[in-house]
Amino acid sequence: MNEQTFRANEWLDPVFSQGTEPGVRENYPLANAGVGTAKTGFSPKKFLIPGWTGDSLGSKTAYAIKSHSEELWRFALKYFNSFEDCNKTLKNSIYLEFLDFAKSKNLTNHEFSSYVEFWPHLFSPASPYAKEIKEFKNIYCYRAVIVYLYRLQFVLLLGKVANIPLKKSHYLNPSSFITKVFPKGSSKELICESLQSNRYSWFMPKDSFNKTILELAEHFQNISCIEFLKIFSHVPGIKFLPKFSHTLSHKYFGDFLNQLLNKIPKWLNTGRSRSDVINTKFSGDFLESLTNSFWLGQKETDTIISPDFIGEGFDKGPFLKICQEIQFLTSLLNHAKKKNLPPVEFLSTCMKEKYSQTCEDGFGQMKLFDPGHIKGELLYSRIFLNLVNFPKKNPHHHLVNQINAQLKTLKRDGLLFVFSNQNLFVPSQGERVSTLLQDFKMNIYFNFENLKGKGEITSYLYVLSKRLPGKKERPLTSGSERKESCLFFRWSGDLSSFYNFSEFTTELQNYLSRQEAFSNSIYHKELHQGLSFEFHHDAILNGKLLHSSSQDTSKITHPSFFKNLTKFCTPLDNFFMIESLNPGNRQDKAEPDYTLELLGYRGRHEDKFPFILIADHSNPDKIDLEIIPSSSYKAKVEEYGYACFHYFGLIPKKLNLNVNIFREYFLTDIGQQIIQLSLDGLTKLKSKLQALLVPKFFIPLNQANLELHENFNFLKSDSDELLNLHPEFLNNSFNLFKDNLAEYTKKHPLEILDAIVQFKLTIQQCLRSNHLVNSVSAYQNPIIQEKLEGLTLRPIINNNDNIHVEPLTNKKENLHLPLTHTQIKQKGENWYLELSSNGIKVFRLYSDPTLLNFISFLLGSVVGLPIAKILMILSVPEVDDLKEVLDNFNDVESCLNSLYQNTSTIISKLITQQVASLPLSN
Numbered sequence: 053m054n055e056q057t058f059r060a061n062e063w064l065d066p067v068f069s070q071g072t073e074p075g076v077r078e079n080y081p082l083a084n085a086g087v088g089t090a091k092t093g094f095s096p097k098k099f100l101i102p103g104w105t106g107d108s109l110g111s112k113t114a115y116a117i118k119s120h121s122e123e124l125w126r127f128a129l130k131y132f133n134s135f136e137d138c139n140k141t142l143k144n145s146i147y148l149e150f151l152d153f154a155k156s157k158n159l160t161n162h163e164f165s166s167y168v169e170f171w172p173h174l175f176s177p178a179s180p181y182a183k184e185i186k187e188f189k190n191i192y193c194y195r196a197v198i199v200y201l202y203r204l205q206f207v208l209l210l211g212k213v214a215n216i217p218l219k220k221s222h223y224l225n226p227s228s229f230i231t232k233v234f235p236k237g238s239s240k241e242l243i244c245e246s247l248q249s250n251r252y253s254w255f256m257p258k259d260s261f262n263k264t265i266l267e268l269a270e271h272f273q274n275i276s277c278i279e280f281l282k283i284f285s286h287v288p289g290i291k292f293l294p295k296f297s298h299t300l301s302h303k304y305f306g307d308f309l310n311q312l313l314n315k316i317p318k319w320l321n322t323g324r325s326r327s328d329v330i331n332t333k334f335s336g337d338f339l340e341s342l343t344n345s346f347w348l349g350q351k352e353t354d355t356i357i358s359p360d361f362i363g364e365g366f367d368k369g370p371f372l373k374i375c376q377e378i379q380f381l382t383s384l385l386n387h388a389k390k391k392n393l394p395p396v397e398f399l400s401t402c403m404k405e406k407y408s409q410t411c412e413d414g415f416g417q418m419k420l421f422d423p424g425h426i427k428g429e430l431l432y433s434r435i436f437l438n439l440v441n442f443p444k445k446n447p448h449h450h451l452v453n454q455i456n457a458q459l460k461t462l463k464r465d466g467l468l469f470v471f472s473n474q475n476l477f478v479p480s481q482g483e484r485v486s487t488l489l490q491d492f493k494m495n496i497y498f499n500f501e502n503l504k505g506k507g508e509i510t511s512y513l514y515v516l517s518k519r520l521p522g523k524k525e526r527p528l529t530s531g532s533e534r535k536e537s538c539l540f541f542r543w544s545g546d547l548s549s550f551y552n553f554s555e556f557t558t559e560l561q562n563y564l565s566r567q568e569a570f571s572n573s574i575y576h577k578e579l580h581q582g583l584s585f586e587f588h589h590d591a592i593l594n595g596k597l598l599h600s601s602s603q604d605t606s607k608i609t610h611p612s613f614f615k616n617l618t619k620f621c622t623p624l625d626n627f628f629m630i631e632s633l634n635p636g637n638r639q640d641k642a643e644p645d646y647t648l649e650l651l652g653y654r655g656r657h658e659d660k661f662p663f664i665l666i667a668d669h670s671n672p673d674k675i676d677l678e679i680i681p682s683s684s685y686k687a688k689v690e691e692y693g694y695a696c697f698h699y700f701g702l703i704p705k706k707l708n709l710n711v712n713i714f715r716e717y718f719l720t721d722i723g724q725q726i727i728q729l730s731l732d733g734l735t736k737l738k739s740k741l742q743a744l745l746v747p748k749f750f751i752p753l754n755q756a757n758l759e760l761h762e763n764f765n766f767l768k769s770d771s772d773e774l775l776n777l778h779p780e781f782l783n784n785s786f787n788l789f790k791d792n793l794a795e796y797t798k799k800h801p802l803e804i805l806d807a808i809v810q811f812k813l814t815i816q817q818c819l820r821s822n823h824l825v826n827s828v829s830a831y832q833n834p835i836i837q838e839k840l841e842g843l844t845l846r847p848i849i850n851n852n853d854n855i856h857v858e859p860l861t862n863k864k865e866n867l868h869l870p871l872t873h874t875q876i877k878q879k880g881e882n883w884y885l886e887l888s889s890n891g892i893k894v895f896r897l898y899s900d901p902t903l904l905n906f907i908s909f910l911l912g913s914v915v916g917l918p919i920a921k922i923l924m925i926l927s928v929p930e931v932d933d934l935k936e937v938l939d940n941f942n943d944v945e946s947c948l949n950s951l952y953q954n955t956s957t958i959i960s961k962l963i964t965q966q967v968a969s970l971p972l973s974n
Contacts, residue, residue, distance in 0.1 A: 111275070113274045113279075116267070116271050117201075118283050120267060120268050121198070121201060121283070124200070127261070128193040132189060136175055140167075146251065150188055196253075199375065200226070202378040203247065206378050209386075210230075210385060225256050234396070240400045242400055243403045244377065245373075246378045252374065278344060295337075297508035299506060301341035302345060302348075303348040304550065304557060305553065308553070311560055311561055311564070313436075315561065316515060320495055320517075329405045330357050330433045331409055331432045332436065334360065334438070336438035337441055339368045339438075340367065340372060342438065343376055346359055356384070358380060407430065429461055432463060435462055436469045437468065437469065437471065439454060439470065439473065439510065440471075440510055442473060447474045448474060455492065463518070465518075468515070468518075470514040471510040471513050477592075482594050486594055489536075489595065493516060493517045493518075494536070497538055498543070499512060500543055503544055535732060537591050537592075539587070541560075542586040542587075543556050544583070547583075548581060555581070555585075556585060559579060574587070574614075574729060576617070586614055591729075613968055617745065622746060623742060624743070624744040624746050627746060628702040628704055629701075631661070631738075633685075664679070664681070665678070666679075669697070669698070672732075675728060679715050700738065712813065713805055716959050726744065730743065747966055750802065751802075763788060771817045774815065779946075779947035782947055790958070793958070801962065808955055812959070818948055819949070836944065843933045846928065847927045854899055854900070857895060858897075866889070869918065872915060873887075873888040874887055884899075885904040887911070902934055906934055
């Protein structure tokens with residue numbers, strides 16, 4: 053069974069095309085005649101779990117090993133009864149093991165304060181704890197047998213790999229062989245807790261078991277390490293079984309662990325270990341299940357992951373750690389065999405490296421001399437903390453305490469992986485999280501809340517690193533306004549079979565291999581079976597997540613929005629060639645940039661670009677982007693500087709690209725959200741800008757030109773024409789356009805956006821350059837003319853108190869010259885209107901600037917007439933009456949302000965509708 057791979061689907065349903073599936077046996081008979089039968093008859097393949105290949109089925113070899121182990125266990129029980137007069141060290145070890153057992157059974161009413169009080173009860177049938185002690189003996193003796201079998205397996209492989217012959221005594225007492233191969237105090241000494249004297253090392257079978265041990269030795273050659281781990285899950289007479297998770301022990305979860313422990317540190321560039329042995333600590337819940345998945349996920353690499361499974365309690369204590377350390381030694385032997393390394397020296401060196409990384413070595417320096425013995429608490433480059441079960445009272449406090457407890461043993465360049473069913477970023481616990489993140493940095497946050505069928509896999513995974521001593525940043529305290537970025541993964545869907553979990557692991561591996569950690573800001577992938585893989589940048593401020601924790605469906609990080617966002621957007625570098633202009637970021641090139649020269653751009657570096665993009669990081673909570681013409685570059689640099697502002701040259705890659713659309717997009721709510729997610733932090737800013745998502749429909753297409761109804765010609769008006777339109781007409785026309793907007797947008801979304809953006813810019817020009825009260829053009833507006841027609845008029849010459857007329861010429865004939873020019877000027881606190889004829893100044897009219905504006909407007913229609921005649925026939929209203937018209941009648945300005953707000957809203961909704969495929973509402 054071990055010589056040829058077993059495939060359950062192949063065994064039950066041999067009707068398939070040869071070579072179409074992995075593991076297909078060569079020369080397997082193809083029964084073409086059976087195809088028709090299979091369609092109508094019984095097909096066992098339909099009832100098998102997808103992806104299952106029969107690997108978990110017990111083999112004949114495994115059954116034999118288990119039978120022999122039970123035989124040894126029965127002998128161990130008899131042998132244990134001879135311990136009544138054993139030494140104090142063994143008595144105390146057995147007593148400590150019983151305390152762990154009693155705690156696991158909630159046996160707290162015993163009065164054993166030391167092994168002296170406990171020992172008489174251990175062998176007394178009359179003890180009130182006889183039932184519990186019997187169960188303890190069964191488990192304890194079986195554990196001693198298992199440890200012996202682990203040692204035996206290791207010794208057999210060591211003898212084979214190192215070409216050292218074994219004697220029968222070595223089979224019965226593996227420790228004697230180990231001591232011979234790895235002499236204590238020599239350069240080959242093996243620093244290893246599991247192979248030293250411990251609470252389980254007392255068991256040795258007698259000579260009468262020679263045949264049994266020899267059979268076991270033969271079987272060990274034909275069994276995998278995973279099958280060996282599963283053999284001892286249950287023995288008759290033992291009721292105590294640790295909680296086991298089939299998902300956490302699964303091969304596909306093991307592949308995920310491998311990605312976390314090997315790929316994630318490299319992806320984050322957390323630093324390379326000084327040693328080829330990476331100390332890794334596993335702690336928390338379901339440790340026994342994690343041993344299976346860990347070994348299943350191990351791949352052959354030059355880096356050696358040294359696991360320590362450290363937990364509290366009877367099922368997660370010393371026994372698990374000892375067995376797994378021997379298993380690790382066995383894996384080192386296999387590694388040495390594959391790499392053709394001297395096994396004895398290789399094992400000795402690896403274990404010395406492992407135990408040289410202790411808390412005494414807190415600055416990451418290697419020791420000059422071999423430690424010779426285990427001293428101090430180990431430091432770990434990876435710590436895996438699995439927290440499935442939480443107390444009902446204050447679970448968040450428990451989570452924070454568990455994370456803080458790992459700080460001392462985490463190396464300065466190490467990573468802490470925290471699987472948790474308790475959300476760390478609870479809004480009400482921001483202050484506590486801020487305190488935690490003074491010592492830790494949150495690098496990655498995985499969210500599995502929406503992953504159904506995940507079993508005991510927790511809802512959250514946090515990947516943290518240690519802030520260096522003496523260089524601790526405190527960006528997250530309540531008094532700080534500084535954000536800190538982190539990376540966010542969300543896996544969603546329904547795992548109808550846990551086999552489908554491999555889809556996520558494969559996609560994660562692909563993503564890590566092709567994307568830099570902080571280059572791509574937003575990513576979404578639809579996997580098979582309706583599964584969803586999402587990635588984006590997030591930020592932490594005052595201990596709270598800013599984006600992914602929001603349940604608002606209008607936020608781009610909401611699952612329903614995120615999918616369409618990545619589908620209907622494309623990176624900014626598909627529209628522009630982008631190059632940094634900041635002196636510190638721009639690399640001086642010895643060779644000319646031929647690409648730009650071919651495009652016709654020569655001269656100064658910034659002059660090669662028609663547009664300049666400015667990234668404003670002056671407020672980390674609100675990063676802004678601004679696009680300016682290159683002619684304004686120097687002025688902007690003088691105004692902003694380089695400290696918080698970064699400048700990039702832009703060259704459009706598409707013809708007829710409207711830059712104003714991008715300016716408006718950066719101001720919309722969706723644009724702002726994408727900017728905050730994508731550009732957080734100052735590292736690799738150019739890469740982040742290139743990956744910045746922009747709606748795909750911004751790409752100009754060669755389609756039929758948009759033909760708007762004549763009722764919508766107001767959108768094409770310039771500023772003067774817009775000021776001449778009646779507010780009621782303008783409002784009605786705009787409302788009619790809004791009613792037809794959805795119909796136009798279906799076919800011409802980009803053209804409609806162009807028209808609305810241009811209309812908004814025209815309104816903006818009206819409001820900025822020509823304030824209505826002082827605007828000459830304003831008097832042409834029909835609604836203002838209607839109001840003016842009702843005012844009382846007075847001639848400007850005969851006793852008009854509002855106007856003072858001053859002649860500027862002594863020649864009478866000059867008074868009759870034709871009017872060619874008027875200009876309003878100020879002299880001190882006085883305002884006047886100057887009337888001229890071909891450069892000859894004839895009159896000055898002193899008055900209020902409001903009235904002078906109105907007179908200038910009137911004179912604009914009588915240019916060419918004699919100036920004296922104009923003054924004789926010109927009548928104007930009182931200043932107060934004119935101001936009342938303009939002050940109390942602001943419909944034009946209010947209309948323009950209202951239209952400006954409406955256009956901004958429509959632009960935002962139109963972009964959102966195109967990106968998120970939502971209906972465009974009014």
